[in-house]
Amino acid sequence: MTAPSGFTxxxxxPPAGQGGAAPRAATASTPDPAEQRRRDRxxxxxxxxxxxxxxxxxxxxxxxxxxxxxxxxxxTGWASLHQVELTDPTHMEWAGWHNFSRLWEDEFFWKALxxxxxxxxxxxxxxxxxxxxxxxxxxxxxxxxMFFRVAILTPYATSVAAATxxxxxxxxxxxxxxxxxxxxVGLDGIDWQNGTWTSQIxxxxxxxxxxxxxxxxIYLAAMxxxxxxxxxxxxxxxxSRWEQFLHVTIPSLRPTILFTVVVSTIGATxxxxxxxxxxxxxxxxxxxxxxxxxLGLYMYEQGWVNLHLGxxxxxxxxxxxxxxxxxxxxxxxxxxLRKSQ
Numbered sequence: 001m002t003a004p005s006g007f008t009x010x011x012x013x014p015p016a017g018q019g020g021a022a023p024r025a026a027t028a029s030t031p032d033p034a035e036q037r038r039r040d041r042x043x044x045x046x047x048x049x050x051x052x053x054x055x056x057x058x059x060x061x062x063x064x065x066x067x068x069x070x071x072x073x074x075x076t077g078w079a080s081l082h083q084v085e086l087t088d089p090t091h092m093e094w095a096g097w098h099n100f101s102r103l104w105e106d107e108f109f110w111k112a113l114x115x116x117x118x119x120x121x122x123x124x125x126x127x128x129x130x131x132x133x134x135x136x137x138x139x140x141x142x143x144x145x146m147f148f149r150v151a152i153l154t155p156y157a158t159s160v161a162a163a164t165x166x167x168x169x170x171x172x173x174x175x176x177x178x179x180x181x182x183x184x185v186g187l188d189g190i191d192w193q194n195g196t197w198t199s200q201i202x203x204x205x206x207x208x209x210x211x212x213x214x215x216x217x218i219y220l221a222a223m224x225x226x227x228x229x230x231x232x233x234x235x236x237x238x239x240s241r242w243e244q245f246l247h248v249t250i251p252s253l254r255p256t257i258l259f260t261v262v263v264s265t266i267g268a269t270x271x272x273x274x275x276x277x278x279x280x281x282x283x284x285x286x287x288x289x290x291x292x293x294x295l296g297l298y299m300y301e302q303g304w305v306n307l308h309l310g311x312x313x314x315x316x317x318x319x320x321x322x323x324x325x326x327x328x329x330x331x332x333x334x335x336x337l338r339k340s341q
Contacts, residue, residue, distance in 0.1 A: 080313035087307055099314035109315070111290050112298035115200065119294065120268030123204035128260055131212050135219035136245055149220070152213030164206055164277035171202045193280070196291040203292050206274045211267070215260050222256040223249060254337055262330040266323055272296035295319050
């Protein structure tokens with residue numbers, strides 16, 4: 001078909017040699033400078049986000065640790081080298097190692113250290129043995145097992161003050177329920193608070209009651225991670241449940257048992273609330289003869305009763321060094337345990 005005469009097209013094709021489409025292609029491939037700057041900024045922000053966001057997420061922990069953990073530790077160490085009273089904590093007199101050397105000559109410090117050790121042993125050993133037995137019972141299928149698991153954890157959720165005050169009434173000399181039960185079986189009442197061993201047993205009973213369920217749940221979680229194949233193999237060999245417990249469960253729980261022993265030892269070293277509130281007289285002496293005064297209670301007496309902040313700081317750092325020694329022993333045993341496996 002031929003175009004009618006007089007028809008003029010609106011757009012004519014450009015000459016072949018002039019490359020009419022080239023300018024539009026060049027314009028499309030050239031980015032806008034403003035858009036390129038925006039892309040660069042987004043890319044830069046993305047790189048910064050990937051690199052620094054993890055540090056921003058963990059920064060609050062380090063801020064609070066520096067404010068409430070590291071600074072008190074450093075300040076306490078500095079105060080332990082000075083003669084300083086709580087009534088005027090800004091006035092410090094350099095004392096060097098006097099506060100520490102004085103502890104070696106302080107009979108009350110050694111008595112508190114000995115009480116801390118004995119109460120720790122009396123409370124930790126029965127506590128962990130009972131927790132292990134309870135966890136072994138809960139590891140089998142029982143009716144209302146969830147109820148029992150919650151029930152054994154209830155003492156841990158109870159206030160230390162409330163529990164200690166109740167136990168102080170139970171161990172009362174004249175009207176305590178413990179002495180009433182002893183009277184029913186024909187035994188004389190015991191002055192629990194004024195005796196050395198009796199008072200330490202009473203304080204240890206509070207610790208045992210409060211922490212047994214917590215450790216039982218830790219053991220239960222570790223027991224549920226033991227492969228059933230081990231129990232099946234032991235059963236095929238004719239092992240009873242008791243023999244399976246001794247030769248399968250206990251060896252499998254060695255790392256967990258070591259962990260609970262270390263944690264309980266640290267808790268016993270820092271024991272404070274139970275011996276403080278068990279004394280119905282309301283003093284920090286741990287009895288009339290300091291018979292159940294722990295290191296934590298002795299530190300409190302020196303710092304907040306006698307107002308000797310320098311001495312209390314020295315006791316605090318001594319407790320810190322003891323905990324470091326416990327941690328070193330734990331690391332040594334853990335290393336040997338890993339090699340034995």
